[in-house]
Each structure stands twice: as C-alpha cells, then as structure tokens.
Amino acid sequence: MTKIDNETTKSVADLIKIHIDEEQIPLYSENLNTAIDAVNTFSDLDTKDVPITSQTVGTENIMRDDIVEEGFSQEEALTNAHQTKNGYFLVRKVFND
Amino acid sequence: MIKNKKLTIKQVRKDFANKKYTPEELLADTIKTIETHDSKYHAFVSTTFDEARDALQSDEKKSLWGIPSALKDNFNWIGTKTTASSNILKNYISPYNATVTQRLLDNSACILGKTNMDAFAHGSSTESSDFFTTLNPFDDTRVAGGSSGGSATAVGLNMSVYSIGSETAGSVRGPASWCGLVGFAPTFGRISRYGVIAMGSSLDRPGVMTNSVEDVAILHKILSGQDKYDATSIQEPPQDLTNELENHKRNLKIGLPKQYFDDRIDPDVLENVLESIKLLEKQGAELVDIDLLDPKYSIAVYTVVQRSEVSSNLARIDGIRYGHFSEKNAETLLDQIALNRGEGFGHEAIQRSMTGAYTLSSGYYDAYYKKAQQVRTLIIRDFDKAFENVDVIMAPTMPTTAPKLGVTKNNPIFGELADVLTEPSALAGLPCISIPTGYDKNGLPIGTQIIGKQFDEKSVLTTAHLFEKLLNN
Numbered sequence A: 001m002t003k004i005d006n007e008t009t010k011s012v013a014d015l016i017k018i019h020i021d022e023e024q025i026p027l028y029s030e031n032l033n034t035a036i037d038a039v040n041t042f043s044d045l046d047t048k049d050v051p052i053t054s055q056t057v058g059t060e061n062i063m064r065d066d067i068v069e070e071g072f073s074q075e076e077a078l079t080n081a082h083q084t085k086n087g088y089f090l091v092r093k094v095f096n097d
Numbered sequence B: 001m002i003k004n005k006k007l008t009i010k011q012v013r014k015d016f017a018n019k020k021y022t023p024e025e026l027l028a029d030t031i032k033t034i035e036t037h038d039s040k041y042h043a044f045v046s047t048t049f050d051e052a053r054d055a056l057q058s059d060e061k062k063s064l065w066g067i068p069s070a071l072k073d074n075f076n077w078i079g080t081k082t083t084a085s086s087n088i089l090k091n092y093i094s095p096y097n098a099t100v101t102q103r104l105l106d107n108s109a110c111i112l113g114k115t116n117m118d119a120f121a122h123g124s125s126t127e128s129s130d131f132f133t134t135l136n137p138f139d140d141t142r143v144a145g146g147s148s149g150g151s152a153t154a155v156g157l158n159m160s161v162y163s164i165g166s167e168t169a170g171s172v173r174g175p176a177s178w179c180g181l182v183g184f185a186p187t188f189g190r191i192s193r194y195g196v197i198a199m200g201s202s203l204d205r206p207g208v209m210t211n212s213v214e215d216v217a218i219l220h221k222i223l224s225g226q227d228k229y230d231a232t233s234i235q236e237p238p239q240d241l242t243n244e245l246e247n248h249k250r251n252l253k254i255g256l257p258k259q260y261f262d263d264r265i266d267p268d269v270l271e272n273v274l275e276s277i278k279l280l281e282k283q284g285a286e287l288v289d290i291d292l293l294d295p296k297y298s299i300a301v302y303t304v305v306q307r308s309e310v311s312s313n314l315a316r317i318d319g320i321r322y323g324h325f326s327e328k329n330a331e332t333l334l335d336q337i338a339l340n341r342g343e344g345f346g347h348e349a350i351q352r353s354m355t356g357a358y359t360l361s362s363g364y365y366d367a368y369y370k371k372a373q374q375v376r377t378l379i380i381r382d383f384d385k386a387f388e389n390v391d392v393i394m395a396p397t398m399p400t401t402a403p404k405l406g407v408t409k410n411n412p413i414f415g416e417l418a419d420v421l422t423e424p425s426a427l428a429g430l431p432c433i434s435i436p437t438g439y440d441k442n443g444l445p446i447g448t449q450i451i452g453k454q455f456d457e458k459s460v461l462t463t464a465h466l467f468e469k470l471l472n473n
Helices: A006-015 A022-044 B009-017 B023-041 B049-055 B099-106 B149-156 B173-178 B213-223 B267-282 B295-314 B333-344 B347-360 B366-386 B414-418 B423-427 B457-472
Strands: B044-047 B068-072 B110-115 B139-143 B162-167 B182-185 B205-210 B253-257 B286-290 B392-396 B432-439 B445-452
Touching (some): A006 A022, A022 B295, A022 B347, B009 B213, B023 B044, B023 B068, B023 B110, B049 B110, B068 B099, B149 B162, B149 B173, B149 B205, B173 B182, B173 B205, B173 B432, B173 B445, B182 B213, B205 B213, B213 B432, B213 B457, B267 B392, B267 B445, B295 B347, B295 B414, B347 B366, B366 B423, B432 B457, B445 B457
Parallel strands (some): B068 B110, B068 B162, B253 B286, B253 B392
Antiparallel strands (some): B044 B110, B182 B205, B182 B432, B392 B445, B432 B445
C-alpha cells in the first residue's frame, strides 16, 4: 500500500478542520501509517457480494408522533457559548474580504 | 466500620433495613475514602458530594437510594461538568440529562462524582485522558484499564458501590477485568445512548460495573428499555431479570472459541480462565470447542468503523457553541474553529479523527470503510452460526492482566490491540459480561467473559450468576 506522506497528512488535517503545528505533522503521518497498516489485515478476506452492516439492531424509520414538544430555550442553548450577542452565537466573519 | 469489604446494592439495602449503619454514615464514610485515596488514584475528574447529600432527601423507597455510585464523565448530568476527560470540554456544563442519568436519578441514585476516562473514551488505559491516569486498585504502578478506568477504580477502592461506564469495544469489560469487578454491557440499543458523548455511534453502549451479578440485574432493570430520544434503542420495555437469575438453562452448552485460547494469551490468564470454566462443566454444562473468525480481523474492522465514526462525531465540537475557544486571533470562522480544535483536542482524538477521515475519503472509502462494514457482516454471521450450537460463548476478557503505567507510549493503536478479545462481540452488538475469576502470579485480577446471542441478556446473566456462585464456593 502507498505510504501516507506529510502532504496527505496536512490535507487530512485541513479536511477535519484541526490546526496542527508544522513540526507535529511527521508524527501524525507515522501514526496514520501505523493505523492503516494494521487495518490492511482484512484485505485477504473475500467479501464479494457480502452486504454491509451499518447498524446491528435492525429497526428502521423510528418516528414519534408529530407533536410539538418543549426543547431547549434560546438561553439554555447559549449557556456554553464563548461569545454571544443579542441571544445569538457570536462568530468571526465567514468569508475573507 | 463499613468499607472493610466489597459492598453490593443488595447488601447495603439489607444493612439499611437492619440499621447496621445509616445512609448518612455510609455516605460520609465513602466521601472520606475518596478524600483519602483519590488524590493518588485519580478515579474522579470531579466530585459531586453536595448532590449526593441532596439525593438522600429523595424517595427512599427507590432501589438506588443512599447507595454511593459514580458516573463516567461522558454522561451528561444537568449542572455538572461533563468533560469526557478532554481539555476541549473541560469547562462544559451539561444543560440536560442523559437518559441513563435521568433513570438513575429517578431511582434516587446517590452519585458522588464523574469518573476519569480516556479522553472521549479513546483508549484502554486512561493514559489518553487529557487530565491524568487512573491507577489500578491492586497495584499503583499499573493502569486501571479503559476507557472506563475511573469507574473501575472507584468501585475497586470502595469509593462507590457500583459505577456507570460505557463500551465501544471493551471499555467496561476491560477495566472490570483488570480491577477485579463484574462488568456488563447489554445488547447494542438495549440502554439508550442519548446524552452520552458519542464516540462510535453504531458501537457505543452504556454499561455497569459492580461487585455482583445481582447488582447488574438491578441496574439493568432501571437503565434498559426503549427511549424516544434514541432512535437506535430497542423497541422493548425495561428488561427485568432480577427474579430470573436462578433460572439458568439446564444442559447449558458453552462454546469455547479456540482462536481466543491460543498462544497470544498470557499463560496465567489461559490457565485460570479454563480452570474456572471447568467449574461449570462439573455442574453439568457441556463445553464445546468452536471456531470463530480470527479476532485479528476485528481489530482492523473496529479500527476503521470506530475511527470513521469518531471523526464524524468529533466534527460537531467547534468551540463556538461550546468547547475550548482559542485566544489566538483568527480572521475567519473556519480558521477560528481549526484553532479551537487544534488546541483543545488531545493527540489521541486528533489521530483517530485523522484515520477516520482518511478511511472515509473518496478513493479509499471502498478499500477501508465499505470493506470494514462488509467484514462486520461476516463477524455477525460467524457468531450467528456459532450460536446455532451453543447457548453462550466464554473466553478470557483480556489477553493479559493490567499492564504497567506508560504502556501506551509509542503505541498509537494500543487501545485497539488491547481490546482484541472484546471487539468481535462489540461489532456484533452482543450482550456480554466479564466476571472476576482469579489472579495471576503477581496478584493481579483475571476476568472471564460470557457472550450471549443478540437480545439474550437472560442467558448471559443467569450463566454469570451461576458461575459467580461456583467461584465463591
């Protein structure tokens, strides 16, 4: 299998929106390679025409009656926010100029 | 006065009734134990002694009234810190109750604190807690195990009578095994996941750690049952097995998978587990050698499925709505989020998210995520086939006894490797229990696990109850 290089590691970090210091990248590349090497053990198992399992319980389309229930108030939803303004989350600008 | 032996819920209720001691005395005694030992053992991330004292004012007829307990720090409990032992959530105060927490409180639970864990439950040692490592009650140079290590040491050192943990692979069974406790995880979906900080959503299941199988049944009756807030919860009422424990199956057939008893397992563990299981044979159970897929495949499947789900679940933590906020001045929202997450997440959370994102990426999805989900189907079929001929499967819970502190250093997949014998049943969502069956040459506890068919908690608990009685004789 292809070895995961530092560039790939950087792009994965960017994909998951986690800032990683440049000097940490080689360590994460190494760990990523260790993990991927370990999972390659299953490549020798024949899975042709085997369906996937995404959940084990087997229930589907669990619905409740469409009745309005009391949920979080605006105030409760904001209790753990770093910055709020006028009852909203305050964030940095979304787009660059 | 009280803490000289392992207490059970059943015993404490009897002692209260006989006025051997009062709930106030037991609580004061337990708080003293925590204050004496926990600065060294680090079972707790935070304590809730005031809430515990207040709980003595609740309904004393309820079954958990006055029984000291501990809650893993990934269960939301209104007004308390729920950190999942992570820096990114270290100041997070729960605005709501997990269903498990609610059901405990509805039964007058007396909770003394939130217990340490591997951050976000990523590990089998608590060494990846962002705060500290929980020490093993039997040997303070060794880990308690994980991820529910704090919950295990809390019960192991009589800092609680029972505790709540959660399992994704072996996070209840593993630490229970390494700390000499009973550890139980039911069929996936039997106990609601609502309000438990998510790790791998197709795998996570709340579980309990106790000093007896009877206590497991008491707690299971309270915690199990359909929950409207968890769409994957099993659509059945709470399961009451408290009066069923003596009704173990006659002509019980126990499967022993040879792949779980080979030279990868420590010889002391092997010998003890086999000898213990023979006690059941003497009582008329039939031991049947069975073949299961090599558990090494489960390491691979578990690593991919769990890390993929981790990367998705941890994506919700942005430091904006809640969580660590970086003081470095980012210009845009996305840069701010990346800084919050980079500073807030520990090494293990980051590397698991990275592996998960990688295996879910276009171009690799079929080779890893889809393949893992297909092999997961093979593992389930494998168990189904085995259960055509046997009632339960028994095996060592962990391949070794508790390792020394520092074991995870330079081992980026320690958690997944240590849990090799618990991963297959976790992937299949099967009910399972670990029972303490003895000690190795260093005096460290060994656990034997019993795995049942999906939805067949009854066979697991009745076999465990019989097993426990034979072991205690």
